[in-house]
Amino acid sequence: MRVGVITFPGTLDDRDAARAVNVAGxxxxxxxxxxADLKNVDAVxxxxxxxxxxxxxxxxxxxxxxxxxxxxxxANKGMPVLGICNGFQVLCESHLLPGALTRxxxxxxxxxxxxxxxxxxxxxxxxxxxxxxxxxxxxKNGEGSFQCDDETLxxxxxxxxxxxxxxxxxxxxxxxLIAGITNERGNVVGLMxxxxxxxxxxxxxTAQGLGFxxxxxxxxxx
Amino acid sequence: xxxxxxxxxxxxxxxxxxxxxxxNALPRLGFNFAKSVRQGKRFEIEMDGEPTTxxxxxxxxxxxxxxxxxxxxxFVVRVEK
Numbered sequence: 001m002r003v004g005v006i007t008f009p010g011t012l013d014d015r016d017a018a019r020a021v022n023v024a025g026x027x028x029x030x031x032x033x034x035x036a037d038l039k040n041v042d043a044v045x046x047x048x049x050x051x052x053x054x055x056x057x058x059x060x061x062x063x064x065x066x067x068x069x070x071x072x073x074x075a076n077k078g079m080p081v082l083g084i085c086n087g088f089q090v091l092c093e094s095h096l097l098p099g100a101l102t103r104x105x106x107x108x109x110x111x112x113x114x115x116x117x118x119x120x121x122x123x124x125x126x127x128x129x130x131x132x133x134x135x136x137x138x139x140k141n142g143e144g145s146f147q148c149d150d151e152t153l154x155x156x157x158x159x160x161x162x163x164x165x166x167x168x169x170x171x172x173x174x175x176x177l178i179a180g181i182t183n184e185r186g187n188v189v190g191l192m193x194x195x196x197x198x199x200x201x202x203x204x205x206t207a208q209g210l211g212f213x214x215x216x217x218x219x220x221x222x
Numbered sequence: 223x224x225x226x227x228x229x230x231x232x233x234x235x236x237x238x239x240x241x242x243x244x245x246n247a248l249p250r251l252g253f254n255f256a257k258s259v260r261q262g263k264r265f266e267i268e269m270d271g272e273p274t275t276x277x278x279x280x281x282x283x284x285x286x287x288x289x290x291x292x293x294x295x296x297f298v299v300r301v302e303k
Contacts, residue, residue: 057291093291100294103239147236147294173237
């Protein structure tokens, strides 16, 4: 199974994401923002970083990169897509996911190990977890506050589309402690914290992030 | 030559931590006039000649597509002489 990892100018976490894919047992495929070809991948990861320097708004320029037209098309046809941190911001700007990520409520760039609870384990990216399972993975962002209107929030909650929530004090002002959401179909997931930095205990706080990458392998094998 | 100005502001219901930080800094400097502060973005676009209605419609479209994120922001387009 081939999982594409997109590199935009300014992306930071593409190597860790590719490594996580490989450790999980799939094959990572490097995709470049200017590619007009998805290289026959079965799924795509938009990694974290500061694509296009976060100019204008986080993810606003990346959303119009040539490769994103293909990703949006494929996602609408059901291809699994995971956006982590800046990738989540790109997915919101692309309107593949509702809402937006805004400046952390206390204005500080946060970098710490964060406990989150997996709420929806029926997406392509979370099936390896139990619903209600709590994991610790790094959270590192300046604009991670998930915002949307009341109607969208009610819809996300009502349809079970909140994928993960922060545990404990709200780190960034996100509505309803939302750390991750999915689309109606469950193939597109956006997540603010970083599972790719927590796939083994040598380099991460835990290995509890690996489940996102084994989930996609399971989703494909089925 | 015409200048088109696009002002982009966060919607009133969206928390503006940057504006709040500015509002909190003002009294520290002895400025006590502000009840609240909201921070936005301003784009200045230069064009050759007077913009046509069709061109202004294009600017509106660009403001909605790229310059602002309608999920969290409002924008106003105006021509400056």
